[in-house]
Amino acid sequence: MTELAAVKTALKTQAVETPSWAYGNSGTRFKVFAQPGVPRTPQEKLDDAAQVNEYTGAAPTVALHIPWDKVDDYAALAKYAQERGLKLGTINSNTFQDDDYKLGSICHPDATVRRKALDHLFECVDIMDATGSKDLKLWFADGTNYPGQDDIRERQDRLAEGLALVYERLGDDQRMLLEYKFFEPAFYTTDVPDWGTAYAHCLKLGPKAQVVVDTGHHAPGTNIEFIVATLLRERKLGGFDFNSRFYADDDLMVGAADPFQLFRIMYEVIRGGGFTPGVAFMLDQCHNIEAKIPAIIRSVMNVQEATAKALLVDRTALAEAQRTGDVLAANAVLMDAYNTDVRPLLAQVRSEMGLDADPVAAYHRSGYAARIAAERVGGQQAGWGA
Ligand code: PSV
Numbered sequence: 001m002t003e004l005a006a007v008k009t010a011l012k013t014q015a016v017e018t019p020s021w022a023y024g025n026s027g028t029r030f031k032v033f034a035q036p037g038v039p040r041t042p043q044e045k046l047d048d049a050a051q052v053n054e055y056t057g058a059a060p061t062v063a064l065h066i067p068w069d070k071v072d073d074y075a076a077l078a079k080y081a082q083e084r085g086l087k088l089g090t091i092n093s094n095t096f097q098d099d100d101y102k103l104g105s106i107c108h109p110d111a112t113v114r115r116k117a118l119d120h121l122f123e124c125v126d127i128m129d130a131t132g133s134k135d136l137k138l139w140f141a142d143g144t145n146y147p148g149q150d151d152i153r154e155r156q157d158r159l160a161e162g163l164a165l166v167y168e169r170l171g172d173d174q175r176m177l178l179e180y181k182f183f184e185p186a187f188y189t190t191d192v193p194d195w196g197t198a199y200a201h202c203l204k205l206g207p208k209a210q211v212v213v214d215t216g217h218h219a220p221g222t223n224i225e226f227i228v229a230t231l232l233r234e235r236k237l238g239g240f241d242f243n244s245r246f247y248a249d250d251d252l253m254v255g256a257a258d259p260f261q262l263f264r265i266m267y268e269v270i271r272g273g274g275f276t277p278g279v280a281f282m283l284d285q286c287h288n289i290e291a292k293i294p295a296i297i298r299s300v301m302n303v304q305e306a307t308a309k310a311l312l313v314d315r316t317a318l319a320e321a322q323r324t325g326d327v328l329a330a331n332a333v334l335m336d337a338y339n340t341d342v343r344p345l346l347a348q349v350r351s352e353m354g355l356d357a358d359p360v361a362a363y364h365r366s367g368y369a370a371r372i373a374a375e376r377v378g379g380q381q382a383g384w385g386a
């Protein structure tokens, strides 16, 4: 196989999971701007996700968020997805929206609240059994706002205890992906604030526990690709929540704020052998002011563009420049790949897959947006932001 053929083959296999909540209305704490045609049910979110997959050919799974996507029959929902060419993907738990969770969930000082949170997490594993989902994604809003509010160390003990109980419930082919976030909603301490804490817990739990890197969950200037390289080296990178940030956890479109960072991350993924089904490429975004379906299509394309550039890095030339200490040449190899316009290559890949070369234009031509705007009244909010 020529090198270009190998790059094309890799691009054809890449899959990006889209989140059910990205299809719903969302906003900031100041305002949620409702959009016409937004889904009213989990089924309608899947209908929209099927559109993204139809035009990109690269978004075959959809992440659910429980209870935002609560249904009576999850096996039936999985069948509904299947009939639209999709599969249900990661199950995201929610231990942050109830009044009981004011002081935390599985780290809460009161055992009854910890129990409630655990029961929810067990329910999420039951849902995975029904849907065939392989991954449980855990993000905890737990933390404190004031020094002295709670015992930092004991909260870690409670966290470890809770995680271990959930871990025990996982089937042999199921994983637990632990997500970290440096602040918000807690402002003083966060119980899983960084990759090191997530890694330490996952290491103790065992091979079915891995870390998920949400690109928006770092302080400005953090070298995320270093984290990626390190976690991959330790076989503890479970996946990504892709999005962009300018200031905080902005949840903007991936590749919008810093496409160069995304390229550097994808290069480390490929370099570290992470371009395999094991590492989940997921979006975790909200489209507050832009039209949602085309924004999600664009996001998938942004991931593909960064991946294509990373695949084009001449690794032989790079290794040679690195070995000889030729700093400028090594940097130039990376920059050459990054500065390549990969849009024609991706257009060709899409044509070879029987897709329109321009997924956003194809979606706009389809008339789907006008149809859902006419048919759907009273669209659902993504879950937060009211
Ligand atoms: C909250 O920060 C968050 O964005 C986390 O990243 C989760 O993955 C997501 O919400 C859904 O709960």
Ligand code: MN
Pocket (backbone or CB within 6 Å): 139, 179, 214, 241, 284
């Ligand atoms: Mn996330």
Ligand code: MN
Pocket (backbone or CB within 6 Å): 181, 214, 216, 217, 249, 284
């Ligand atoms: Mn987030």
